[in-house]
Amino acid sequence: SSHLSGSIEVERKFVPGPEVEKSLYALGAELLKEIIFRDSYYDSAELRLTLNDYWLRKRGDSWELKHPPQPGTRGLFGASTQYLEVTEEDKIICKVSEVLGVPSPPNMEAFGLNEFASFVTRRRRFQLPLEESSSTMAMVDLDEADFDFAVGEVEVIVQTQEEVQNAFQKVEEICKKLGVFQESAVQGKVATFLQLNRVEHYRQLVEAHVF
Ligand code: TPP
Numbered sequence: 001s002s003h004l005s006g007s008i009e010v011e012r013k014f015v016p017g018p019e020v021e022k023s024l025y026a027l028g029a030e031l032l033k034e035i036i037f038r039d040s041y042y043d044s045a046e047l048r049l050t051l052n053d054y055w056l057r058k059r060g061d062s063w064e065l066k067h068p069p070q071p072g073t074r075g076l077f078g079a080s081t082q083y084l085e086v087t088e089e090d091k092i093i094c095k096v097s098e099v100l101g102v103p104s105p106p107n108m109e110a111f112g113l114n115e116f117a118s119f120v121t122r123r124r125r126f127q128l129p130l131e132e133s134s135s136t137m138a139m140v141d142l143d144e145a146d147f148d149f150a151v152g153e154v155e156v157i158v159q160t161q162e163e164v165q166n167a168f169q170k171v172e173e174i175c176k177k178l179g180v181f182q183e184s185a186v187q188g189k190v191a192t193f194l195q196l197n198r199v200e201h202y203r204q205l206v207e208a209h210v211f
Contacts (some may be wrong), residue, residue: 014180
């Protein structure tokens with residue numbers, strides 16, 4: 001809705017075992033699409049965005065920003081996360097200038113940010129059938145990144161904070177049904193990329209409790 005700055009993405013990552021596809025089809029999931037995209041992530045020289053848990057990327061030709069719903073809070077529920085996803089460029093510019101403490105430039109390029117990660121993902125997106133009691137869709141992504149890393153995620157998108165608790169429950173329930181529920185957090189693509197390629201940046205994020 002128009003008063004919100006984006007959708008709330010509630011998700012939980014998992015290590016995709018060899019049986020996960022079978023489990024998906026057994027639950028009635030449908031393969032929606034297979035897509036390949038490049039993500040390039042950006043930050044200031046001082047790493048001001050990522051140290052505040054702001055994730056700015058160009059996916060294909062589009063800018064996207066993910067950030068915690070309330071500034072300074074981590075939207076955690078066990079090892080599940082909630083992030084706001086902003087896709088309108090003027091809103092992204094507004095948020096980024098706020099976090100960096102600089103005036104809003106006319107376009108993204110004028111921030112002069114540095115790329116700190118870039119990789120290609122092959123994603124297979126599955127859609128789970130709707131249960132009668134709920135109106136929100138659940139998606140399962142099976143991702144393979146080009147640095148030899150595979151990760152899965154269960155994701156529910158909601159529009160209001162009131163819906164978040166239910167979404168967390170639903171995401172956990174789906175992980176359990178798929179046999180991929182792990183108590184502790186599973187590292188995603190960006191964290192893994194940084195751990196492999198940008199050790200000092202990774203260390204700072206761990207120290208700041210972002211990872
Ligand atoms: N996941 C955990 C468990 N902790 C975190 N601090 C983050 C993620 C930080 N984070 C939030 S959004 C994001 C990162 C690194 C960008 C990448 O999002 P991700 O969900 O890994 O990739 P996508 O599915 O959007 O491609």
